[in-house]
Amino acid sequence: xxxxxxxxxxxxxYAVAAIVVASLCAWVMLDYRAQRRSLADLERRGIARRSxxxxxxxxxxxxxxxx
Amino acid sequence: xxxxxxxxxxxxxxxxxxxxxxxxxxxxxxxAFGINQAMLAPDDYQQGATVKIMFLHxxxxxxxxLGWGVMTVAALGTLVWxxxxxxxxxxATAPIGAAFTLMCLVxxxxxxxPTWGTYWVWDARLTSVLLLFLLYLGVIAVWRTVEDxxxxxxxxxxxxxxxxxxxxxxxxxVEWWNTxxxxxxxxxxxxxxxxxxxxxxxxIMTVAFTLTFATLVLAAMRNEIxxxxxxxxxxxxxxxxx
Numbered sequence: 001x002x003x004x005x006x007x008x009x010x011x012x013x014y015a016v017a018a019i020v021v022a023s024l025c026a027w028v029m030l031d032y033r034a035q036r037r038s039l040a041d042l043e044r045r046g047i048a049r050r051s052x053x054x055x056x057x058x059x060x061x062x063x064x065x066x067x
Numbered sequence: 068x069x070x071x072x073x074x075x076x077x078x079x080x081x082x083x084x085x086x087x088x089x090x091x092x093x094x095x096x097x098x099a100f101g102i103n104q105a106m107l108a109p110d111d112y113q114q115g116a117t118v119k120i121m122f123l124h125x126x127x128x129x130x131x132x133l134g135w136g137v138m139t140v141a142a143l144g145t146l147v148w149x150x151x152x153x154x155x156x157x158x159a160t161a162p163i164g165a166a167f168t169l170m171c172l173v174x175x176x177x178x179x180x181p182t183w184g185t186y187w188v189w190d191a192r193l194t195s196v197l198l199l200f201l202l203y204l205g206v207i208a209v210w211r212t213v214e215d216x217x218x219x220x221x222x223x224x225x226x227x228x229x230x231x232x233x234x235x236x237x238x239x240x241v242e243w244w245n246t247x248x249x250x251x252x253x254x255x256x257x258x259x260x261x262x263x264x265x266x267x268x269x270x271i272m273t274v275a276f277t278l279t280f281a282t283l284v285l286a287a288m289r290n291e292i293x294x295x296x297x298x299x300x301x302x303x304x305x306x307x308x309x
Contacts, residue, residue, distance in 0.1 A: 006116045006181050013120040013174040017127075020170045021279060024163060028286040035293035042300040047307075049299055 074151055076292045083289040090282040097275035104268035111265065120178040122269055125253065126276035127171030131199055132234055133280070134164020138206070139231040142224035152288070154220030155295075157227065158210050159287035163280060165203035172196060183247060191240035192248035195233055202230040216295065 101122070111118035137160050144153025175193070176186040187193065206223050213219035241250045252260045259266055 009117060009177045009181050010119050013123055013177045016173045016177070017123045017170055020166050024166055024283050027162070028283055028290060031290045032286065032293070035290055035297055038297045039293060039300070042297065042304065045304070047300045047304045049296070049303070 076151060076155075079152060080289060080292060083285050087282055087285055087289070090278060090285065094275055094278035094282055097271065097278055101268060101271035101275045104271050108268045109264050114178075114182055117178055117181050118265060120174050121265075122272040124171055124174040124178055125269060126273045127167050127174060128196065129273060130276055130280050131164055131168030131171050131196065132237060133277070134160050134167060135199060135202070135227070135231065135234060137284070138164065138227045139234075142227040142231075145220050145224040146228075154216065154224070155288050155291045156284070157206075157220065157223060159291050160284050161203055161206045161210065161223075163283050163287060165200060165207065167276075167280065168196065168200040168203060172200060188247050190246040190248055191244040192237065192246050195237045195240050199230070199233050199237060202226070202233060206230075216298075 105119055105122040108119065108122075110116050114121075138157045141153045141157035141160070144150035145157065172193075175196075179188075180186050206226055209223045209226060210219050213222055238251075240246060241248055253266075253269070261269070
């Protein structure tokens, strides 16, 4: 098989790897946005976990402020 | 922060928020360096230029097995220690491990056609890796079909522990049976048989892919914790409405 034909296989392999990594990155980023949006929507409607309701300032907020 | 503190989901979220950008950044730098080294690597005396596919295929195989290894430890965490983040880890890792196993299978086929003259043979190594991919799909299916997260976690953990038997089969298949797939050449007794000019780019690409894997697993775990919070709030909303 010629070197040119090998190049096609190499490009195809790198394209597959790029698609796999890019798809995984897109999936986690879009999912993160979707979960954040859902949480913000629920909190806007005044729905809070019992632990969060007892302490209006969430642990995450405090951790972020601390950082 | 002690590692034990990360068992608390809120502390884990703060840790993930801080770590993901750095880990992702280091992975991008490692990829830039690794791809550069991979393109500069000489052709192999037998494989020719197709050796460049090995820089993707080997990390894919490693991460496919690492993913199941992580899930196996997490399964023990779910069933034995009932660790709060164990089932979150298992659920987050499954699609990522499946994707890297698929990458291993596809790039292996693309290497096999010019080198062996065929995309696929039913030898022990290839078949056991295909079985690993199918096991990943099985675990993902369990997570998606069982509605109660704790029941889904237990069912997925049992399937994961059973599936872990496939890991030593994959590793030793090339020694136990006659396979078209070559025997171990990187991690073997007596050291690697690969020349440094190819081994170094392979190592850098493996590090880059492993850093990407770690970043993706952390990000997916963060998403899963947030998804469980959303679920809890929706249950509170539903019970308040009824």
